[in-house]
Amino acid sequence: MLEDFHDVAWLAKTRAEGDVNAWLARLPYARHIGIDAIPDPDGEGVLYRLAPAPHNIGNVLLPALHGGVVAAFMETAGSLDLMLATREPRLPRIIDFSIDYLRTARVVDTYARCRLLREGRRMANVQVEAWQGAETEPVATARLHFALGEPEGQSA
Helix, strand or coil, rough: CCCHCCHHHHHHHHHHHHCCCHHCCHHHHHHHHEEEEECCCCCCCEEEEEEEHHHHEEEEEEEECCCHHEEEEEEHHHHHHHHCCCCCCCCCEEEEEEEEEEECCCCCEEEEEEEEEEECCEEEEEEEEEEECCCCCCCEEEEEEEEEECCCCCCC
């Protein structure tokens, strides 16, 4: 499964096709919590969706999603979106992840949109917003900093 991410030909092919779901299918935790990718109806790119599932509940009294599930969803979305958005196929390594929880995340469909803020030679910054219902009312925002691997065929 994860060895596919080191297969440059497979990674380049799925990236060119924009097949983020092929990547998600090879990430056991992403499958377990219920992440999938859908075309962004507002333009180019991808929206990420976290399907509601009983095993993702952190507070059964409300009920509300576990904060760690929300964070994992946003981290996965940011990482995969960066892999899709970089100038060349590269495997990012996360350096820092910062999340702000803004509202209770209910057990309903949760969506995330990612924005590449900066891609340098060795680092990249991504912003992720997650919402339920209305995009103007996010449940959480996150900032991710990544170290970027060398593009295939280049050495340091």
